[in-house]
Amino acid sequence: MKITVPYGKDGSMSAALADDTAVEFLEANDVEIGNEDENIKAAIQSPINSKSFTDFLSDAKKVLVIVNDATRPTPTKKILEFIFDDLKQTDYNFIIATGAHRGPSEEEYVQIFGDYYPQVKDRIIVHDAKKSEEMVYLGDSSNGTPMNVNKAGVEADKIIIISSVEPHYFAGYTGGRKSFLPGIAGYDTITANHKLALVPEAKALALDGNPVHEDMIDAIKTVKQEIFSIMTVLDKHHKVYATCCGHIHDSFYAAIDQANEVFAAPLKEKADIVVSVVKFPQDIDLYQAQKGIDNAKLALKENGIMILVAKCRCGIGGKAFADLLGSSDTPQ
Numbered sequence: 001m002k003i004t005v006p007y008g009k010d011g012s013m014s015a016a017l018a019d020d021t022a023v024e025f026l027e028a029n030d031v032e033i034g035n036e037d038e039n040i041k042a043a044i045q046s047p048i049n050s051k052s053f054t055d056f057l058s059d060a061k062k063v064l065v066i067v068n069d070a071t072r073p074t075p076t077k078k079i080l081e082f083i084f085d086d087l088k089q090t091d092y093n094f095i096i097a098t099g100a101h102r103g104p105s106e107e108e109y110v111q112i113f114g115d116y117y118p119q120v121k122d123r124i125i126v127h128d129a130k131k132s133e134e135m136v137y138l139g140d141s142s143n144g145t146p147m148n149v150n151k152a153g154v155e156a157d158k159i160i161i162i163s164s165v166e167p168h169y170f171a172g173y174t175g176g177r178k179s180f181l182p183g184i185a186g187y188d189t190i191t192a193n194h195k196l197a198l199v200p201e202a203k204a205l206a207l208d209g210n211p212v213h214e215d216m217i218d219a220i221k222t223v224k225q226e227i228f229s230i231m232t233v234l235d236k237h238h239k240v241y242a243t244c245c246g247h248i249h250d251s252f253y254a255a256i257d258q259a260n261e262v263f264a265a266p267l268k269e270k271a272d273i274v275v276s277v278v279k280f281p282q283d284i285d286l287y288q289a290q291k292g293i294d295n296a297k298l299a300l301k302e303n304g305i306m307i308l309v310a311k312c313r314c315g316i317g318g319k320a321f322a323d324l325l326g327s328s329d330t331p332q
Helices: 037-047 054-056 076-087 108-125 187-198 212-220 248-261 292-297 319-328
Strands: 002-007 011-016 063-070 094-096 122-126 136-140 146-150 158-164 228-233 240-246 271-277 300-309
Touching: 002 271, 037 076, 037 228, 054 076, 054 228, 063 076, 076 108, 076 158, 076 228, 094 108, 108 122, 146 158, 146 187, 187 212, 187 300, 212 248, 228 248, 240 248, 271 292, 292 300
Parallel strands: 063 094, 063 158, 094 122, 158 228, 271 300
Antiparallel strands: 002 011, 136 146, 228 240
16 A cells, blocks of 8 residues: 655655555545635625725825745735735835744745735835844733834834634634734744743643733734734635634634634544644744644554654754754653
8 A cells, every 4th residue: 555645845755554554544624615716805895893905094104014924825925916906005015924933035935925026025024033123112911921023013004914824733823913923023022922832721722721822912902003904714725715804803713713614623533653744835844844743643642653744845943943952862
């Protein structure tokens, strides 16, 4: 029996197993994908607890669009098809919400912006969390996290967020408030927030009582500008299954229901061996690919074996992560 799994953007890896080996595939649920364009268009035209997009921009002086970096499958370039005509009538900038990640390569800029890249390349800010001179202090969270964010987020009078919602291994879910923290937050702020990930309540699908999520919500309370949020939910093939727009929290929570329909896959029983496959673009490095460990361990028996398949196109990840791994005596 030959098993083939995805490896990298277009490649695959194979293994030959004995025919009597019991093999099951567990992946995101199949969902019906309608007309993606109509899906996005309808959500933008009927936002949740928000002005219409046109009204939102009508009195804009300076607009900041927060977009994800190349480690996320967010269909930013597709969203631009529906908002760019209105956006280009304003004084706008994009900021890449890198969090503590590196900035994009030239190839990754095209991955994010597609055909719009030549038009917007001079209006792109790349967030660098370690440049303290580019951060503005907005106060402390209830958990004591100092809220330092990129000054571009303070100087704009209108903010648009383009992101995607799926389970996250310690924030509960991606999307919404994550565009600010860690997206455009200072390094000390990100470090203080991510330390909260060490508690058991910080886990996938969990928001109530999750201190990482609560800290991120606190971060948004310090933002005074109007925000228009565009949240997508993608299926396992990165097709747009749902779009929720408008109020930053309401659109995020609305998208969670659809995200669960895709990603909360039922498990019959735990296995002795789990092969966890991390697909493009989260196979960018080992730091991102470790999410494949955190999610797949839920399907693994105690003392079972996990095999992680991830191309790690850019190596291990940041030096701090590499040093942390190197300081350990055993894989455990």
